[in-house]
Amino acid sequence: MIESHQSSAAPEEKRLHRTIKSFVMRAGRMTEGQQRGLDQGWPKFGLELAAGAPDFDQLFGRTAPRTLEIGFGMGHSLLEMAAAAPELDFIGVEVHRPGVGALLNGLITQSLGNVRVYSCDALEVLRNCVADASLDRVLLFFPDPWHKARHHKRRIVQPAFAELVRQKLKIGGVLHMATDWEAYAEYMLEVMNVAPGYRNLAADGRCVERPAERPTTKFERRGERLGHGVWDLKFQRDA
Template sequence: MSDEIQQAGEGEAPRRLRTIKSFVMRAGRMTEGQQRGLEQGWPKFGLELADGLRDFDQVFGRSAPRTFEIGFGMGHSTLEMAAAAPEQDFIGVEVHKPGVGALLNGLITQNLSNVRVYSCDALDVLRQCVADASLDRLLLFFPDPWHKAKHNKRRIVQPAFAELVRQKLRVGGVLHMATDWQPYAEHMLEVMSAAPGYRNLAADGQYVPRPEERPSTKFEKRGERLGHGVWDLKFQRVD
């Protein structure tokens, strides 16, 4: 977890404040395939936060519609979307190494070339590596809902997040979010409805029908079997 420096008074040493994170780092055992993905796929598809602002036309070797995905988990949806839309480019960010390795292994196995991967905090990537008005879509599927009231401040969808995403989307670009936790869906709707520069793409100003382009994940299917609902939200940058 990174730190922020708080301005100190005269004669005082600067104090470090922990930045509130929307995720928790989890240790995970690596499979052979995931380890292979990291070893063989990272040199080809991996990107580093330390490299700073990137020209993604140069990174991908072309100019194409560009999607940025926050928290791709084990990468199944990313692989499905990338395979279905070879004319588009995808930038995926995930902090958990087994998931990164799984996605990289999938890219090698399926011989896909339209995905690049960061393994760090997605908000840092947006701030430091992505040019303003350069993304066509930003995807946030099933983020941690932090359902306990005392943890709500950890939710990634906050006014500052909405403004950061607005800056990075081109005019006409879309933020697409999905959650299976209704209180979080209501929180997302409240935050985004109040955020300047967006238009809700739902006809009734609430939630959009499940979009065909969003793959159904194992996590989502399990929730459906348990009777959980899923809420999709799409907000378009209008200025």
């Protein structure tokens, strides 16, 4: 859960920290491959929230552009991005254990070494494990839109989230979000267009064309066949 670590935080900030999570817990059976990933891959690629802020240069054995993905699901997109860009380093965060196992199994199978993984709340990772101005990109692909109006407060994209991400991005770093719910895209725009220290990279001040670097998921392809749209938003930290 999201808890404030500073007793001087404003009441509204404390309320957000108590109620907003970056995930929804889902049950799921573990396949043999996913369990193999957890058993063999976690000791090599897994990171613990309780360990605090690591030296990522030391963990990866180099200094390279760094991307953090919030909620990588079953890991297919993250694997594809990591394989396509071995010169980049990736940090993935996901609470769904079968998804974590699937990603780890993929890293082992494809012999990839440019990914590290947390299995916990991504907001806690950002607050406690990532240095300020250290990320080149933060990715948030297809988060839960919480459709009902009374549930909008549970959406991860909130003013406090925008400010937290801004702190962790380098100047010039980019927050890239994607959603297949147009109403959520509009909501994201409302939040981000007034968030201090950001510049919308869309020429029309709305959404960008589908970026080539974002892999197309099976879920997205199915949605396209059904006539569903996908909206990509990119906001650059400029202050």
